[in-house]
Amino acid sequence: MSQKLIEVKNLKKYFNTQKGLLHAVDNVNFYIHKGETLGLVGESGCGKSTTGRVLLRLIEATSGEVFFEGKDILKLNSSEIRELRKEMQIVFQDPFASLNPRLSVSEIIAEPLIVNKIYKNKADMNKKVQSLMNTVGLAQRLINTYPHELDGGRRQRIGIARALALNPKFIVQDEPVSALDVSIQAQILNLMADLQQEFDLTYLFISHDLSVVKHVSSRIAVMYLGQIIELSDYKSIFTDPLHPYTQALLSAIPIPSLDIKREKIILQGDVPSPINPPDGCRFYGRCMHRKDTCLTKTPELKELHPERFVACHFVHNLGLVK
Amino acid sequence: MHKYIFRRLLMLIPVIIGVTFIIFTMMYFTPGDPAKIMLGESAPHTEVAKLREELGLNDPFFVQFGRYVKNAVIHQDIGRSYATKRPVLEMIITRFPSTLKLAALGVLVAVLIGIPTGIISATKQYSLFDNIAMVIALLGVSMPNFWQGLMGILIFSVYLGWLPSSGFNTPAHWILPALTIGTSTAAIITRMTRSSMLEVIRQDYIRTARSKGQVESKVIIRHALKNALIPIITVVGLQFGYLLGGAVLTESIFAVPGVGRLMVDSIKARDFPVVQGGVLFIAITFSFVNLIVDILYAFVDPRIRSQYK
Amino acid sequence: MTDQLNVNMSNEDIKKKSTKKRSQYLEVWRRLKQNKSAMVGLLIIIILILSAILAPFIAPYGIDDQDLLNTLQTPSKDHWMGTDNFGRDIFSRIVYGSIISLQVGFISVGIAMIVGGSLGAIAGYYGGKLDNLIMRMMDILLAIPSILLAISIVAALGHGLKNVMIAVGISSIPSYARIVRASVLTLKDQEFVEAARAVGTNNTRIILKHIIPNSMAPIIVQATLGVAGAILSAAGLSFIGLGIQLPTPEWGAMLSSGRQFIRDYPHMTAFPGLAIMITIFGLNLLGDGLRDALDPRLKN
Amino acid sequence: GNNQSAPEGDSGPGTPTDKKDVLIVGQGADAVSLDPHATNDQPSSRISKQIYETLVTQNEEMELQPALAESWEPIDDLTFEFKLKQGVKFHNGEPFTSKDVKFTLLRGLDSPHIGHIVGSIDPNSIEIIDDYTIRISTKDPFAPLLAHLAHTATAILNEKAVTEFGDDYGQHPVGTGPYKFDSWVNGDRVELVRFDDYHGKAPAIGKVIFRNIPENTNRTIELETGGIDIAYEIPPTDVSRVESNPDLVLQRNMNLSTTYLGFNCNKEHFKDVRVRQAINYAVNMEAIVKSVYKGVGAPSKGPLGPNVWASNQNLTPYEFNVEKAKKLMAEAGYADGFKTNIWTNDNQQRMDIAEIVQNQLKAINIDAEVKVVEWGAFLDGTTAGEHDIFILGWVTVTGDPDYGLYPLFHSSQHGAGGNRSFYVNEKVDALLDQGRTSVDPAVREKAYIEVQQIIKDEAPWVFTWSGEDLAGVRSNVKGFKQHPAGHHKVYTVYFE
Amino acid sequence: MSEEKKLLEIKNLNIHYITHEGTVKAVNDMSLELKKGETLGLVGETGAGKTTTALGVMQLIQTPPGKILSGEIIYDGEDLLKKSQTELRKIRGNKISMIFQDPMTSLNPVLTVGEQIAEVIKLHQNVDNSQATEKSEKMLETVGIPKSRSKDYPHQFSGGMKQRVVIAIALACNPKLLIADEPTTALDVTIQAQVMNLMNKLKDEFNTSMIMITHDLGIVAEVCDKVAIMYAGHVVEYTNTKNLFTNPKHPYTIGLFNSIPNIKDDEARLKPIKGLMPDPTNLPLGCPFHPRCPKAMSICSQQEPCRTEIYKDHFVNCFLYENVDNKS
Ligand SMILES: Nc1ncnc2c1ncn2[C@@H]1O[C@H](COP(=O)(O)OP(=O)(O)OP(=O)(O)O)[C@@H](O)[C@H]1O
Ligand SMILES: Nc1ncnc2c1ncn2[C@@H]1O[C@H](COP(=O)(O)OP(=O)(O)OP(=O)(O)O)[C@@H](O)[C@H]1O
Numbered sequence A: 001m002s003q004k005l006i007e008v009k010n011l012k013k014y015f016n017t018q019k020g021l022l023h024a025v026d027n028v029n030f031y032i033h034k035g036e037t038l039g040l041v042g043e044s045g046c047g048k049s050t051t052g053r054v055l056l057r058l059i060e061a062t063s064g065e066v067f068f069e070g071k072d073i074l075k076l077n078s079s080e081i082r083e084l085r086k087e088m089q090i091v092f093q094d095p096f097a098s099l100n101p102r103l104s105v106s107e108i109i110a111e112p113l114i115v116n117k118i119y120k121n122k123a124d125m126n127k128k129v130q131s132l133m134n135t136v137g138l139a140q141r142l143i144n145t146y147p148h149e150l151d152g153g154r155r156q157r158i159g160i161a162r163a164l165a166l167n168p169k170f171i172v173q174d175e176p177v178s179a180l181d182v183s184i185q186a187q188i189l190n191l192m193a194d195l196q197q198e199f200d201l202t203y204l205f206i207s208h209d210l211s212v213v214k215h216v217s218s219r220i221a222v223m224y225l226g227q228i229i230e231l232s233d234y235k236s237i238f239t240d241p242l243h244p245y246t247q248a249l250l251s252a253i254p255i256p257s258l259d260i261k262r263e264k265i266i267l268q269g270d271v272p273s274p275i276n277p278p279d280g281c282r283f284y285g286r287c288m289h290r291k292d293t294c295l296t297k298t299p300e301l302k303e304l305h306p307e308r309f310v311a312c313h314f315v316h317n318l319g320l321v322k
Numbered sequence B: 001m002h003k004y005i006f007r008r009l010l011m012l013i014p015v016i017i018g019v020t021f022i023i024f025t026m027m028y029f030t031p032g033d034p035a036k037i038m039l040g041e042s043a044p045h046t047e048v049a050k051l052r053e054e055l056g057l058n059d060p061f062f063v064q065f066g067r068y069v070k071n072a073v074i075h076q077d078i079g080r081s082y083a084t085k086r087p088v089l090e091m092i093i094t095r096f097p098s099t100l101k102l103a104a105l106g107v108l109v110a111v112l113i114g115i116p117t118g119i120i121s122a123t124k125q126y127s128l129f130d131n132i133a134m135v136i137a138l139l140g141v142s143m144p145n146f147w148q149g150l151m152g153i154l155i156f157s158v159y160l161g162w163l164p165s166s167g168f169n170t171p172a173h174w175i176l177p178a179l180t181i182g183t184s185t186a187a188i189i190t191r192m193t194r195s196s197m198l199e200v201i202r203q204d205y206i207r208t209a210r211s212k213g214q215v216e217s218k219v220i221i222r223h224a225l226k227n228a229l230i231p232i233i234t235v236v237g238l239q240f241g242y243l244l245g246g247a248v249l250t251e252s253i254f255a256v257p258g259v260g261r262l263m264v265d266s267i268k269a270r271d272f273p274v275v276q277g278g279v280l281f282i283a284i285t286f287s288f289v290n291l292i293v294d295i296l297y298a299f300v301d302p303r304i305r306s307q308y309k
Numbered sequence C: 001m002t003d004q005l006n007v008n009m010s011n012e013d014i015k016k017k018s019t020k021k022r023s024q025y026l027e028v029w030r031r032l033k034q035n036k037s038a039m040v041g042l043l044i045i046i047i048l049i050l051s052a053i054l055a056p057f058i059a060p061y062g063i064d065d066q067d068l069l070n071t072l073q074t075p076s077k078d079h080w081m082g083t084d085n086f087g088r089d090i091f092s093r094i095v096y097g098s099i100i101s102l103q104v105g106f107i108s109v110g111i112a113m114i115v116g117g118s119l120g121a122i123a124g125y126y127g128g129k130l131d132n133l134i135m136r137m138m139d140i141l142l143a144i145p146s147i148l149l150a151i152s153i154v155a156a157l158g159h160g161l162k163n164v165m166i167a168v169g170i171s172s173i174p175s176y177a178r179i180v181r182a183s184v185l186t187l188k189d190q191e192f193v194e195a196a197r198a199v200g201t202n203n204t205r206i207i208l209k210h211i212i213p214n215s216m217a218p219i220i221v222q223a224t225l226g227v228a229g230a231i232l233s234a235a236g237l238s239f240i241g242l243g244i245q246l247p248t249p250e251w252g253a254m255l256s257s258g259r260q261f262i263r264d265y266p267h268m269t270a271f272p273g274l275a276i277m278i279t280i281f282g283l284n285l286l287g288d289g290l291r292d293a294l295d296p297r298l299k300n
Numbered sequence D: 001g002n003n004q005s006a007p008e009g010d011s012g013p014g015t016p017t018d019k020k021d022v023l024i025v026g027q028g029a030d031a032v033s034l035d036p037h038a039t040n041d042q043p044s045s046r047i048s049k050q051i052y053e054t055l056v057t058q059n060e061e062m063e064l065q066p067a068l069a070e071s072w073e074p075i076d077d078l079t080f081e082f083k084l085k086q087g088v089k090f091h092n093g094e095p096f097t098s099k100d101v102k103f104t105l106l107r108g109l110d111s112p113h114i115g116h117i118v119g120s121i122d123p124n125s126i127e128i129i130d131d132y133t134i135r136i137s138t139k140d141p142f143a144p145l146l147a148h149l150a151h152t153a154t155a156i157l158n159e160k161a162v163t164e165f166g167d168d169y170g171q172h173p174v175g176t177g178p179y180k181f182d183s184w185v186n187g188d189r190v191e192l193v194r195f196d197d198y199h200g201k202a203p204a205i206g207k208v209i210f211r212n213i214p215e216n217t218n219r220t221i222e223l224e225t226g227g228i229d230i231a232y233e234i235p236p237t238d239v240s241r242v243e244s245n246p247d248l249v250l251q252r253n254m255n256l257s258t259t260y261l262g263f264n265c266n267k268e269h270f271k272d273v274r275v276r277q278a279i280n281y282a283v284n285m286e287a288i289v290k291s292v293y294k295g296v297g298a299p300s301k302g303p304l305g306p307n308v309w310a311s312n313q314n315l316t317p318y319e320f321n322v323e324k325a326k327k328l329m330a331e332a333g334y335a336d337g338f339k340t341n342i343w344t345n346d347n348q349q350r351m352d353i354a355e356i357v358q359n360q361l362k363a364i365n366i367d368a369e370v371k372v373v374e375w376g377a378f379l380d381g382t383t384a385g386e387h388d389i390f391i392l393g394w395v396t397v398t399g400d401p402d403y404g405l406y407p408l409f410h411s412s413q414h415g416a417g418g419n420r421s422f423y424v425n426e427k428v429d430a431l432l433d434q435g436r437t438s439v440d441p442a443v444r445e446k447a448y449i450e451v452q453q454i455i456k457d458e459a460p461w462v463f464t465w466s467g468e469d470l471a472g473v474r475s476n477v478k479g480f481k482q483h484p485a486g487h488h489k490v491y492t493v494y495f496e
Numbered sequence E: 001m002s003e004e005k006k007l008l009e010i011k012n013l014n015i016h017y018i019t020h021e022g023t024v025k026a027v028n029d030m031s032l033e034l035k036k037g038e039t040l041g042l043v044g045e046t047g048a049g050k051t052t053t054a055l056g057v058m059q060l061i062q063t064p065p066g067k068i069l070s071g072e073i074i075y076d077g078e079d080l081l082k083k084s085q086t087e088l089r090k091i092r093g094n095k096i097s098m099i100f101q102d103p104m105t106s107l108n109p110v111l112t113v114g115e116q117i118a119e120v121i122k123l124h125q126n127v128d129n130s131q132a133t134e135k136s137e138k139m140l141e142t143v144g145i146p147k148s149r150s151k152d153y154p155h156q157f158s159g160g161m162k163q164r165v166v167i168a169i170a171l172a173c174n175p176k177l178l179i180a181d182e183p184t185t186a187l188d189v190t191i192q193a194q195v196m197n198l199m200n201k202l203k204d205e206f207n208t209s210m211i212m213i214t215h216d217l218g219i220v221a222e223v224c225d226k227v228a229i230m231y232a233g234h235v236v237e238y239t240n241t242k243n244l245f246t247n248p249k250h251p252y253t254i255g256l257f258n259s260i261p262n263i264k265d266d267e268a269r270l271k272p273i274k275g276l277m278p279d280p281t282n283l284p285l286g287c288p289f290h291p292r293c294p295k296a297m298s299i300c301s302q303q304e305p306c307r308t309e310i311y312k313d314h315f316v317n318c319f320l321y322e323n324v325d326n327k328s
């Protein structure tokens, strides 16, 4: 468990927009152990997907380093990236938008095999497609159907089969279940857990649904406005959140149970714009513990205990840490 | 907003340069010698050569182009017509009012017919009115303009004697050409209005308006129409822009002294300076119309307004 | 391991679906079939195409059977649409003319679609400077009056079907470039394109296999309407004397040569005019129907 | 300035007019320039004719008459002396003197546009004797000089006005004619008003408007509806309509124009006179003219129109005889015909002719492709001799056979000069030279009659059509008479 | 349940969408009731018919393709289905208001938020323009937006603020009944908490009854007094919130609870409901849930179960309970 498959250092991704420089990912550091699932949660637009995409070099980082099995993949040239694609894959949020509506199920799953010229003959390839469909629980009969004829759960299975086609070691799961109904969501989550076991996969699991993230992850990173503000094993985040934002986030989740009556932390205000964000703590405007220092000094993500990271100036002072 | 307009105008420069160069090249390499055309079938070689010399047509391509650009930039002079010897700018400017009037009236007619028809068609989708309106609109698009114009003259000038058949100097003269242009443009506008309205009335905020208890007519006018206006403005602008380039066929049928006919005549006569100036003028008016359309967008849609700042 | 149960579940459901239509195009076709006016349009076009193909069997006379003794006859049993100023049978010429007009329409649209479409796809997909360059070029092309373009082409290459098609085709390149570019712009940020890139697909394949097929809807619509426009443009060119080679029975040319007789022998313009109108009417009906059928939002 | 005129006759039908003092003339194109030296197009000349005067003039019967020159006499083979009319004023108030004549001719000689009209004059020999006497010499003997001086292109300008307006003179014409220029709405109309100091008979109508109505059908309609008083160039299809309308009068006059089908004698097939003759036999020109021109004008009998002086109307035409044609083709070795092309510009009648000729040539196995070529390219191509057969027209404006034959058949005029059939015949050249240089009308006439016979026999052309001018006139318009050269006087017109 | 005055009573409501693809039976034989001040949760997965029910009450079903086939919607003693459009317009936005699912698209992008709130006030209250503007500004402040922003356009607001504007519109005329169609689904958790908090406050303040449509059982637990669970157009279980959470009865309801990852305890695997939602145009015969039901019996595929009251105020549509004695 201790071997780091991915290590991200000072990763930045800024977008040039009409209104200014958008700090989508701003100095992010984390690593993922081989075989584990790192959950990444945060509110809409905080930079989760961007992080995932930069990791796969689907978009180019502004600066920083991403090590995959020890080599910095941000320095690879385009043919090396192509090789990398076999190792790292992604499953997208929207099972409808992520499948080309003009291609049939088998064509979609075969695409990675074709473009990477994995098989010389068609029969072998078809066999592989069939076995992939079996793996993700898609009936053979669907081989010639088109995405729009299928429901969301099956579509997401196609996306997963496509990601598995090249036998990757690492898969970014970008909100793979948030478009699905709860009953289907559970099916897909179970499938992904099974695949992880079977193929020894490592996941970066992106979601804004904390209960889902908690269910699948070994460790969880909480993002706010382009930065990771807390990172820890899944238990401590829930039992013992340190960052004021994490606390608010957790308290805000509606829990489907009548027993637990919690005091909710209702934050004031909205998530500020990521365009030219001010110095200092980005949570400042909504934080109930804010102090003047927070306005000027950006808190670093510090390792309080082993594997327990938080970015807040006042974790100790607030008595938040036991 | 000012900045935005300024930036847009700045973007005109490469287009103008490109247009100038391309037209120049095209005219240069298109067969047909302006001197020969001007002198006609009876001109002796010597005279043709003399005229070519006079017009500077014997110079190499880049010398001619350079001279043109130099005069245009330094002396703000885009030359004189080979044929009439008039300043090109003056020729275009005297022709422009008719073209502008024709375009504006045509578009006005089109808008007055097209938008209400489109709205009713959309709100009563698949009704009898909708079907009839669509058939008429389609016929409007399908009818060749010049045919429609000739028919109009025959009916309204010759048989009924209500309207003059050609010329463009009194309001009575404007009616037929404006209708000719207007009806075919109306068809396009009707169709655009209809599909744009259809799209808008399916939007959630229309449902919101209804859920407030708003009456249907107000839902359509106040909530739907303004949102549907953007694509409508776009086609209106586009059509207006095209028409400002001169509706050649309509102009020649109704003997309207417009830019379109000037262009065709000049092209046929290889009157390079006029063609060159005319195309530039058209390109610039077109860009201005586009700019106005974009500014109108901003008036209609606050989202676009905020982008221009 | 996985929830095999799901797979077996609602089998009937899937069977029903998979025995149903396979591709989206069939789906579109099904929707189109329900649109009566589109079907009328399609029928018109089919009849035209058939009459174009079968012209030698349908037309009672040849295209250039002159009879200077029987000029300008009004419609009769022998000449359903009368004869023209050379005594030729107008009906036969219209039947033969459908080949020409359809050819003008389809080929010039084809030219515009291929050239404009490729330019638009490249501009939209690669963006940046290339996009700017291509689109400014399109602006310039748009600024050049199509008549100038036509005259230049006709003057340089001569009169004739081919050159009219080139002229009309070139002048409508910008509109295709714009449409394709717009739809490529929306498509290229779609997740399925990103997914293709994620599995290592190169740009050419992405454009050809993933983007172009998905941007067909607006192109098809524009093309059907464009065919109509092209036929009208060609007719307009004939009107200012830049038409097709004589004695080719192009409808626009027939219309414009009948113009001098419009007061005494309106049948000479009425029939070709009507032919143009019906064709364009049909194409527009079809185009509108396709627009509705291809746009899932308008479906209900 | 067009606003005040609008209610007077231009606002469409139904406008009451008490006393009509505006004459509106519709023609098919706008004038290009009213500087006679800057252009040579018919619409411009038609307007210039009312503004300017020439030294001599030709009446509607093509007889020479005094105009600004009261009298003239030949001094020698090369020189004429003109006595000028006194007390003539230009529109700008300047008096007319021989200085203006010299200035005008020199300026004209400089202009490429009218070289073919004034080219024969020797610029160094224009001699001012006194204010009202001037001598003009040609470089070589040039018999048709007087006819050329009657051409509107030699209208007399005023030096002061020309220098004053410079490049813009074309829009500010100043002449000595009965009407002076008032305003010009480009592309639409030119307006003229009566010149009160005119030295001749003052015109009856105060204002003349020349309107540009490009569509033929429309001109007739405008005439019918009263929008215009005179319509030039009534199309053949409207002849009966105008004739049968009691409000209108159709004036028909043969003019000086001819339309012809020419062979490019440089081309393989057409080097052989038998082929040219065969085509002459194979084409039923009679029928073509009837079908295309609907009885307007007449089939041509020879290269010159009937009202050109010394026109040979006694040539026996080639009859329509396909058998004979076939025989000639066979003799020439083309029994199986050949492929060729017919060039025409986009003039409707010429295209029609081409279409029928193409059809008729099938009978002798000639497969002709009709090439409708845009005017500019047509001139280029035919100058360069790219064509096989072509259709074109010619107007012998001066009414002198020299003008109607020399450019078209003299071997020095190949290509641009007018001889687009690239016809060469030494005998013809010699006779044409003789006709041009001899001052004896009898000698000239004989030469021209002979030339026409040779041309007919050698058949570089298929003679096609002699033109006729059709003007529609509202019946209250009197005093209008068409001029064979096309520039009709309107200052003699009055309303009844 | 019947002692207090009922504000709304839906009886045997059937709504279908008739399309080219087939007929969607979106709402089938639905009966529900709501008392003053009460909040009813309407829970179900996508396509269960929640929005259709709400639009049915508002009489805003798009026709065609939608059609209310039969049933009664009794509001304040009067059947809405029998009312004319003019009468309905007086009720809509005034006595019954609706908050739509997606705040991003529910506001008209070209009108200022102030105008949009003022519109509903002008429609139902006898006020002039300036009073309406004043009231709309007050309403904005009530939902926590400074009144200075009333001249702004929707695109200038964040998602949470837009939803608050929508709430302001809905509450502007103190409606007696508020229908909230997944009012927070499009929002982030922390923002959702803000909005829910606000809604609860306002509901208490105005003493409004509410139908809360959601697929989130967590929200139900927080705000609802009673709940109707919908599946494929049918209400399958209908009871108060306490019963639902402590003693769910219908196999679908139970399956739903099992599918949700539990934030409290760890579990290795979820226990999803097998299979998928049926094709809405082609619902299975019998109980619509039977193909997915782990306890399906042969009767389930033949007959539709009736509503059975297994305890007081606890209704289930399932054959498992049909023969159980009501009292037990
Ligand atoms: N291509 C782009 N150009 C400009 N800005 C972008 C681009 N992609 C993303 N952004 C911006 O970057 C920020 C982070 O976006 P990202 O998609 O990573 O967020 P996210 O956490 O995945 O949000 P969500 O939960 O909504 O998916 C957002 O503000 C977004 O608007
Ligand atoms: N305008 C319509 N035309 C045709 N079918 C419709 C229409 N609106 C809804 N439906 C169908 O009616 C059924 C119920 O839809 P409804 O919108 O009420 O579901 P819902 O429970 O609100 O779902 P969601 O959670 O997705 O909002 C669905 O099968 C839907 O496809």
Ligand SMILES: [Mg+2]
Binding pocket: A048, A049, A050, A174
């Ligand atoms: Mg995301």
Ligand SMILES: [Mg+2]
Binding pocket: E050, E051, E052, E101, E181
């Ligand atoms: Mg819904």
